[in-house]
Amino acid sequence: MNNASRDPQPIWTRPVRGSRGPTPGHSREGIVAAAITLADAAGLAAVSMRAVATALGTSAGSLYRYLSSRDDLLDLMTDAAAAGLRPYPEADGDWLDTMVLLGRRQLALYRSHPWLLDVSHRSSGIGPHTLAWFDNCLRVLQPLGCDSTAKFEAIAMMTGVVTLFARSEAGGDALTLAGVDFTAYPHLAAAVARPSAPAPDRDLFERTLRGLLAGLLAT
Incomplete structure (x- = not known):
């Protein structure tokens, strides 16, 4: 799922995970914490669904049971940092x-x-x-x-x-002005x-x- 298909409903008002699929092995909080660790170490560009999934030892597809898009992840990261x-x-x-x-x-x-x-x-x-x-x-x-x-x-x-x-x-x-005419x-x-x-x-x-x-x- 890409950013263009982002759920119009704010992430804060949605269930913490989808109703389908196997028993969850992760949590929103854990996913966000892993993403923040990546961003702190290497910047926001290092944060992708695949990179976060790798850090958690799972597949990128499994994260979409908790989030609709990377935008959701960025929103959760921003608020978690606050x-x-x-x-x-x-x-x-x-x-x-x-x-x-x-x-x-x-x-x-x-x-x-x-x-x-x-x-x-x-x-x-x-x-x-x-x-x-x-x-x-x-x-x-x-x-x-x-x-x-x-x-x-x-x-x-x-x-x-x-x-x-x-x-x-x-x-x-x-900014230095040394040598300026x-x-x-x-x-x-x-x-x-x-x-x-x-x-x-x-x-x-x-x-x-x-x-x-x-x-x-x-x-």
Whole structure:
């Protein structure tokens, strides 16, 4: 079965395995765990139904009793990875401190599973664990007087910042301007020539999150 024949019903609402065939020798959780192990080791391209089946010591055809397609597998992997964001911190302190901590946990998750950058755009991967994450963020933001739309936007922007930093880390060395002729770029030349101010105590990731969230959710 290929991706074109994917079941239109979300994987979350379907039975964990087909009703036909022999007694199951595997589970959805086991299949997803094997796929995540492959992706962590060699990237998302290494994850195929055949490769996962080989890792489990079975045939690719047998996996279709649990999944309709590789897309189903990617969705399950995405949501299973989100379970790594638990346990959620208590929201008994400053909401901004708690949200920054949540953002740091998101970044750590992307560092542990770099392949998440390749599936983060898939809305079909929003499953129970991902929904629980959003619910928790709203719990933290509950004391704020702004409306739900502003809170959803702030959570989305926080995730965008996390993925930006994760992509930057995954891309290797930062851009260098050494040896560039700035003659045609006077403003850039002036900025580069100006001595840098001492770095703040907090790192760039935290400063970015704090500034973004405080600006979006100011009440």
